[in-house]
Amino acid sequence: MTTSRAARPVGAVTRGTTNPNRLRRMDRWIVASHGGALRRAGSAVAVDLGYGAAPWTAVELLGRLRRVAPRVRVVGVEIEPERVAAAKVFEQEGLSFVHGGFELPVGEAPMLVRAANVLRQYDEREVVGVWERLCARLAPGGMVVEGTCDEVGRRHVWVALGAEGPRTVTFAARLGSLERPSDLAERLPKALIHRNVPGEAVHAFLRDFDRAWAAAAPYASYGVRQRWVRAVGDLAGDWPVVGGAGRWRQGEVTVEWGALAPRGWVGR
Numbered sequence: 001m002t003t004s005r006a007a008r009p010v011g012a013v014t015r016g017t018t019n020p021n022r023l024r025r026m027d028r029w030i031v032a033s034h035g036g037a038l039r040r041a042g043s044a045v046a047v048d049l050g051y052g053a054a055p056w057t058a059v060e061l062l063g064r065l066r067r068v069a070p071r072v073r074v075v076g077v078e079i080e081p082e083r084v085a086a087a088k089v090f091e092q093e094g095l096s097f098v099h100g101g102f103e104l105p106v107g108e109a110p111m112l113v114r115a116a117n118v119l120r121q122y123d124e125r126e127v128v129g130v131w132e133r134l135c136a137r138l139a140p141g142g143m144v145v146e147g148t149c150d151e152v153g154r155r156h157v158w159v160a161l162g163a164e165g166p167r168t169v170t171f172a173a174r175l176g177s178l179e180r181p182s183d184l185a186e187r188l189p190k191a192l193i194h195r196n197v198p199g200e201a202v203h204a205f206l207r208d209f210d211r212a213w214a215a216a217a218p219y220a221s222y223g224v225r226q227r228w229v230r231a232v233g234d235l236a237g238d239w240p241v242v243g244g245a246g247r248w249r250q251g252e253v254t255v256e257w258g259a260l261a262p263r264g265w266v267g268r
């Protein structure tokens, strides 16, 4: 006699903390950098991996992506079964919720996997394996965005990855909440949070950013945004900053992964 047993989802249940509108900065960047690819892909699937105790962030992701990619579908994937059951009442056209883990049981290859505040509770040594697993599931031209923010999304740092591996790191903040750019260190994603120490690139980057911020102090009289734009422009002289002042004005800066990768980085 054969018995069929559903495979166990890959990963571990972690705290379900979430909040409405928490991921707005990440979503804004996704729309700007990946919206065109999602639109061209037609009825593409976007995964909200580990949406938490309530599915607000998945509902919001659908709304935000649909403005630029009207046929996109969002699938919320959560490893804790009761959170999936609770989310079901929020299902609507283009939005569904499934029980699963890093194996991404979504039927077709996703164009986007957004994993916010999920890996933070895993061990640093697990990160590369999870990244590889998620990237291997992507549709051609797809993207993984993995990162961490505070409870209400004022401070956020994420890594963007393509099929080949990590590409960029983005720092984003409500600028008025920052005393200095290195305040963002507390929200570094798991791959970098333990690397904010002398001798590591991310530490040197935040040190240089603080210096540029201090040098840009006179611009504060024009507003904190002007000061940030000036500091990032300065920083771009020494670090491979991606994108222009249009993004910086949003309170963002994106840097090539290779410049911030941990020492001895052996990932792809």
Ligand SMILES: C[S@@+](CC[C@H](N)C(=O)[O-])C[C@H]1O[C@@H](n2cnc3c(N)ncnc32)[C@H](O)[C@@H]1O
Pocket (backbone or CB within 6 Å): 010, 011, 012, 013, 014, 015, 016, 017, 018, 019, 022, 023, 049, 050, 051, 052, 053, 057, 077, 078, 079, 080, 083, 100, 101, 102, 115, 116, 117, 118
């Ligand atoms: C802190 S909550 C984050 C909720 C939401 N993404 C946010 O940023 O507000 C993390 C959620 O990820 C889920 N999770 C952890 N590992 C997972 C995995 N391997 N697959 C799916 N969900 C996972 C946890 O069960 C938890 O509900």
